Amino acid sequence: MPITTAYETKIDHVSILDEHGAFDRELGEGLIPNDQLPAIMEHLVFCRLLDETAFKLQRSGRMGTYPQNTGQEMPSLAAALAMEKADWLVTCYRENTGLFWHGLPPECILLHWMGDERGNHIPAGVNATPIAIPIGTQMLHAAGLAWAEKVKKTGAIAVTFFGDGATSEGDFHEAANFAASLKLPVVFCCQNNGWAISVPSSVQSAGETFAQRGLSYGMPCVRADGNDLFAMTKVMKDAVARARSGDGPTFIEAVTYRLRDHTTADDARRYRDDAELATWEARDPLPRLKRWMEEKGLWDATQHEKVTKAGEARVAEIISNAEDISPPDRTEFFDHMYAELPASLIRQRDTKRTTSLGQFPEDLV
Amino acid sequence: MPITTAYETKIDHVSILDEHGAFDRELGEGLIPNDQLPAIMEHLVFCRLLDETAFKLQRSGRMGTYPQNTGQEMPSLAAALAMEKADWLVTCYRENTGLFWHGLPPECILLHWMGDERGNHIPAGVNATPIAIPIGTQMLHAAGLAWAEKVKKTGAIAVTFFGDGATSEGDFHEAANFAASLKLPVVFCCQNNGWAISVPSSVQSAGETFAQRGLSYGMPCVRADGNDLFAMTKVMKDAVARARSGDGPTFIEAVTYRLRDHTTADDARRYRDDAELATWEARDPLPRLKRWMEEKGLWDATQHEKVTKAGEARVAEIISNAEDISPPDRTEFFDHMYAELPASLIRQRDTKRTTSLGQFPEDLV
Amino acid sequence: MTTENETEMTLVQAITDALACEMRQDDRVIILGEDVGLNGGVFRATEGLQAEFGADRVVDSPLAESGIIGSAIGLAMNGLRPIPEIQFEGFMGPAYDQLCSHAARFRTRTRGRFTVPMTVRVPHGGGIHAPELHSDAPEAIYSHQPGLKVVMPATPYDAKGLLIASIRDPDPVIFFEPKRIYRAFREPVPNQSYTLPIGKARVVTEGTDLTVVAWGAMVVEAAKAAEQSDASVELIDLRTISPLDEDTILASVEKTGRCVVCQEAPLTLGLASEISALVTERCFLHLEAPVQRVAGFDTIMPYYKLEMEYLPGTDRIGAAIDETLRY
Amino acid sequence: MTTENETEMTLVQAITDALACEMRQDDRVIILGEDVGLNGGVFRATEGLQAEFGADRVVDSPLAESGIIGSAIGLAMNGLRPIPEIQFEGFMGPAYDQLCSHAARFRTRTRGRFTVPMTVRVPHGGGIHAPELHSDAPEAIYSHQPGLKVVMPATPYDAKGLLIASIRDPDPVIFFEPKRIYRAFREPVPNQSYTLPIGKARVVTEGTDLTVVAWGAMVVEAAKAAEQSDASVELIDLRTISPLDEDTILASVEKTGRCVVCQEAPLTLGLASEISALVTERCFLHLEAPVQRVAGFDTIMPYYKLEMEYLPGTDRIGAAIDETLRY
Numbered sequence A, B: 001m002p003i004t005t006a007y008e009t010k011i012d013h014v015s016i017l018d019e020h021g022a023f024d025r026e027l028g029e030g031l032i033p034n035d036q037l038p039a040i041m042e043h044l045v046f047c048r049l050l051d052e053t054a055f056k057l058q059r060s061g062r063m064g065t066y067p068q069n070t071g072q073e074m075p076s077l078a079a080a081l082a083m084e085k086a087d088w089l090v091t092c093y094r095e096n097t098g099l100f101w102h103g104l105p106p107e108c109i110l111l112h113w114m115g116d117e118r119g120n121h122i123p124a125g126v127n128a129t130p131i132a133i134p135i136g137t138q139m140l141h142a143a144g145l146a147w148a149e150k151v152k153k154t155g156a157i158a159v160t161f162f163g164d165g166a167t168s169e170g171d172f173h174e175a176a177n178f179a180a181s182l183k184l185p186v187v188f189c190c191q192n193n194g195w196a197i198s199v200p201s202s203v204q205s206a207g208e209t210f211a212q213r214g215l216s217y218g219m220p221c222v223r224a225d226g227n228d229l230f231a232m233t234k235v236m237k238d239a240v241a242r243a244r245s246g247d248g249p250t251f252i253e254a255v256t257y258r259l260r261d262h263t264t265a266d267d268a269r270r271y272r273d274d275a276e277l278a279t280w281e282a283r284d285p286l287p288r289l290k291r292w293m294e295e296k297g298l299w300d301a302t303q304h305e306k307v308t309k310a311g312e313a314r315v316a317e318i319i320s321n322a323e324d325i326s327p328p329d330r331t332e333f334f335d336h337m338y339a340e341l342p343a344s345l346i347r348q349r350d351t352k353r354t355t356s357l358g359q360f361p362e363d364l365v
Numbered sequence C, D: 001m002t003t004e005n006e007t008e009m010t011l012v013q014a015i016t017d018a019l020a021c022e023m024r025q026d027d028r029v030i031i032l033g034e035d036v037g038l039n040g041g042v043f044r045a046t047e048g049l050q051a052e053f054g055a056d057r058v059v060d061s062p063l064a065e066s067g068i069i070g071s072a073i074g075l076a077m078n079g080l081r082p083i084p085e086i087q088f089e090g091f092m093g094p095a096y097d098q099l100c101s102h103a104a105r106f107r108t109r110t111r112g113r114f115t116v117p118m119t120v121r122v123p124h125g126g127g128i129h130a131p132e133l134h135s136d137a138p139e140a141i142y143s144h145q146p147g148l149k150v151v152m153p154a155t156p157y158d159a160k161g162l163l164i165a166s167i168r169d170p171d172p173v174i175f176f177e178p179k180r181i182y183r184a185f186r187e188p189v190p191n192q193s194y195t196l197p198i199g200k201a202r203v204v205t206e207g208t209d210l211t212v213v214a215w216g217a218m219v220v221e222a223a224k225a226a227e228q229s230d231a232s233v234e235l236i237d238l239r240t241i242s243p244l245d246e247d248t249i250l251a252s253v254e255k256t257g258r259c260v261v262c263q264e265a266p267l268t269l270g271l272a273s274e275i276s277a278l279v280t281e282r283c284f285l286h287l288e289a290p291v292q293r294v295a296g297f298d299t300i301m302p303y304y305k306l307e308m309e310y311l312p313g314t315d316r317i318g319a320a321i322d323e324t325l326r327y
């Protein structure tokens, strides 16, 4: 038989609550308990308020560069909903909703972007890694963290997030391949938001989907509406269960959109057209969920107003907590270089000098 | 529609002359002109003789580490048959048959493994790159070489070879992705020989095939019997034509086997079992082609004896050419560091010293 | 001041101008990198170039630094003059292997058959309140690698002349751009193409008491410190980091007998150590005091709240000058 | 000589023994890398370990150095003690980013929440007639990176003690193994576990006329050259390259007034330059001659026909000793 089929596959796209408000009961009913939804909505309102406020903080010079999350709230939140406390959330920088749900104090994120490493001192018991700056590198840490859980036989797993651009990096490939080859309990979630700064996702891949990035490794792949909390929750639950049962990693493409600039250092109008933005504003995941909850009688305007007010107060408090932190000691950046500082580093710290004459004034003859 | 199909694909396996001698006329007839086959067989006989002799050279201390090609002769030869002179052959180290057919003097390869860079001075007009030592890195050069041809609108293309192990490296991923995203005229050929030194290909990928490595990038993928010159020629011709017509890259998995040790520094008996080796010895591509040619009246024992004798003589001559080359000048390794050597390097070369006192004896007070 | 023949430019404008000049006169020159096209680069260094030269010559690549450098190597080996951009020096890491195992080696590996005439543009250094890995100073890493050249301008005029020289250089050049002074000041820059020699330092101010060696953004700090000093300081701007202009450095220290070197990078194994070793070996009997290295600390560059505590400023440079003079 | 308490071992055997000792007493220790399992590593350094500890603790990984280091970082951050192996120093390149952007930074980045107690084993250096990129000496690259430690033994006894200390160290250690002397000689090595302090050099032979500093395989060459010299040479084997044992070096040069440093790596920006700068700054008034650097040339390490022309040998070291004494 000269030509036979060596391999065959197909990738599903999952949508439950679509942009027009249609809801698939078969898949969606009971997926998220109704009584959990108000807390979720409150969380989403708070996260978006914080996000928009962070933007203003940067504009008024009170914070450094900040990457807004607005529009991409659902994928990481769905992960956090599907995860246990002991599981690891290994993210990039557009996963505030998931990180906060998983237990990260929001101050941490603000401090990070305010140029303060203390924001990366994740509290003990919160299994999350700090904002990952070099694109595409953190998924390998997720693989390693998950591997350690497998060695320790704890049943804990890791979920890692990254952008469409990140899938072009070699480290993405190596992470996915290690995870699949060693059957590590990891979930890979690509937030395909259409852009990597000014570069459209069509430059990152000539493939029809990002979901197919996972086929290379022989892992199950799925694509979902990333602006649909239900669809994301479904694929996350499946993937987390698969990882936890020892069946290895899953690759999820969450199709979403960054509704704001790449970061505060960016101006998206230079490269994106208004029509595209408008299309995606109509798909904004928050109003979509809100409308549905309202229809189902799970949410109303009064509640919304209440949580908005409470959210604003909480945001204000978090910001003042972050801003009121005492300035770091001038030499604080020496302290954690090693468990034990070598003598030369102690000298540098204590003298704030690298010149031997400044460090050893007795050498001045 | 909650669950739809986002992506669907299927990968062909191509076989024309199978291990039992069955030949598919529909695909195979005329693929390689009958009158070219004797020259091909002569080339194959010569290459294998050279390969086995190189092994002996190493064993008798006349050459450094050498990676044998035996058993993997067909994929790169098929590429060379499908290529034009102006096309680029960008290989690893098991592609002697293709490189020599493409015009590389065999002395070059021997000199390389004899620890002499002059073996890498590929003659002008031969578009091939030297043996690539760091695994997985050369495919990016192929992408760049092909990109330049595209810019220059020459119509020339590049074919690049690498092993199953190499597909685990991040650079493989980036090369394939660049080629697909920028629609570069490149053919990617993975020689899946089952092993990367002692590590089985099942560790390199949890996928059922290596062909699916290409799906990530949205490029056509195909798997072929790498021990079948006809199958390899067919998939190569298709891929080369696709590249040349501007339709971008193709990913080919050539399923083959390394019949010898990884290199002369290796002992494959430590990790491979005899049964596996025996299975693949029965699939040895040379006897397979030879038997078929004999059946077709295109080859006979006399011819074989004749080309074997001639091959032995040629091998002997090539080895003596390689061994008789004058020893490199003691400072020859300085000469090509830059187009123009900086003063400090000239001084290092001329004094063979890095100590200033040795370089400036007048400083000795 | 702008005349017919020259225009007042910032350093980053001089870079854009250099790129445009070379692309106009040599169609082998092509630019590739992340966001270099429509967006004109995150620092706007390639602003307007895609509009002028088209998307085939100013190419937005996938987000993959090894891919950018590795494919640029192939482009360079095959007759083009690629100018890959790495967005920040902290993202050279993924490209380290292609730079050091290949770009640096192809000429000698193939005894001249293949060469890699590419210029890798990289914004360099701290002081701009940026996130982690956006403020490092890795020049020593690439200067330890034989086969690469490393260049870093400190003025708009130098930026243009050195960048054009780098593009025309037959070997791979890492062209570090001091991002802290991208827009710090303007000076007249000729509109025409011109080159400055790679491998030659510039004596910024002549002096007789002490030599200060600096490069990139540190030249500005060193100049301020020198000005504040009562002594007659000779300030040298290296311009090229690899290969070092030994003659200019040595001639100066032979004259002054004292030397202070300033760098942003961590002290240990930075370029200041190399210059100290060189000067001591070659000027031993002229030295009145040991060479002093004013450097970043042997720590990770801290996040921006503390970055000015890390970067050498006029206080530390001034103290080193004083103490060396008093020795 | 083998007794109940010690066994004659080569350097590579001492490494295997160290790994086995640590794996027996600490089940957090796991080994990962290419060919480390059934094959026992291409140098047989992990020979027999998979048989003893199982394929879950001695893991053949996919062929991907960044993957090996990146996943080892995650393992280390999550309570294990990974020992990744990189097959040859020339293949550290793809892992440079994970080593320098992450392994070196997690402790300070997270102000102590996450740490990376891993030991990266890497065969190092030339002289074994190997192909390209199998004979380099990149220790300066990783010693310029704050947050990493760099260790290199020169004897079997040191190899075992330093490797066990590295594995137990709470921070990331690059453990370079001088492959040229893997099997060059044997010496008695205790069967029990023991550690040697990281950050402390060893005075190999005491002397009064001149100090020679070396590390790894160069210690052997330096010792030969010292022996051939008429002078009283004090030979220091660094053992740890980062952090440097400044005290031992400085105390010696204060005594001798003269110093020669030997390295395989290219001259420019190698460790010898750092030591020269350090010694000059701190021993200026004791120095009778400038510190001399006997180093590899600022070229690519040539293929093996010429590798002995590149590597410093007793002739060049001896000449440097003589000339420094004559100064």
Ligand SMILES: Cc1ncc(C[n+]2csc(CCOP(=O)(O)OP(=O)(O)O)c2C)c(N)n1
Binding pocket: A094, A133, A134, A135, A136, A162, A163, A164, A165, A166, A167, A191, A193, A195, A196, A197, A258, A262, C034, C063, C065, C087, C091, C094
């Ligand atoms: C290794 C590396 N290269 C470049 C950058 C600069 N950079 C920051 S974000 C970004 C785009 C990321 O795109 P994507 O992965 O799609 O994530 P998104 O920002 O869209 O969420 C780039 C190029 C970086 N941080 N790290």
Ligand SMILES: Cc1ncc(C[n+]2csc(CCOP(=O)(O)OP(=O)(O)O)c2C)c(N)n1
Binding pocket: B094, B133, B134, B135, B136, B162, B163, B164, B165, B166, B167, B191, B193, B195, B196, B197, B258, B262, D034, D063, D065, D087, D091, D094
């Ligand atoms: C970057 C890098 N890592 C490791 C090695 C050592 N090494 C040489 S060949 C090889 C296995 C390669 O396997 P594969 O790609 O399947 O090619 P094959 O030898 O089977 O033809 C390894 C690990 C190397 N040369 N380069």
Ligand SMILES: [Mg+2]
Binding pocket: A163, A164, A165, A191, A192, A193, A194, A195, A196, A197
């Ligand atoms: Mg994106």
Ligand SMILES: [Mg+2]
Binding pocket: B163, B164, B165, B191, B192, B193, B194, B195, B196, B197
């Ligand atoms: Mg293989």
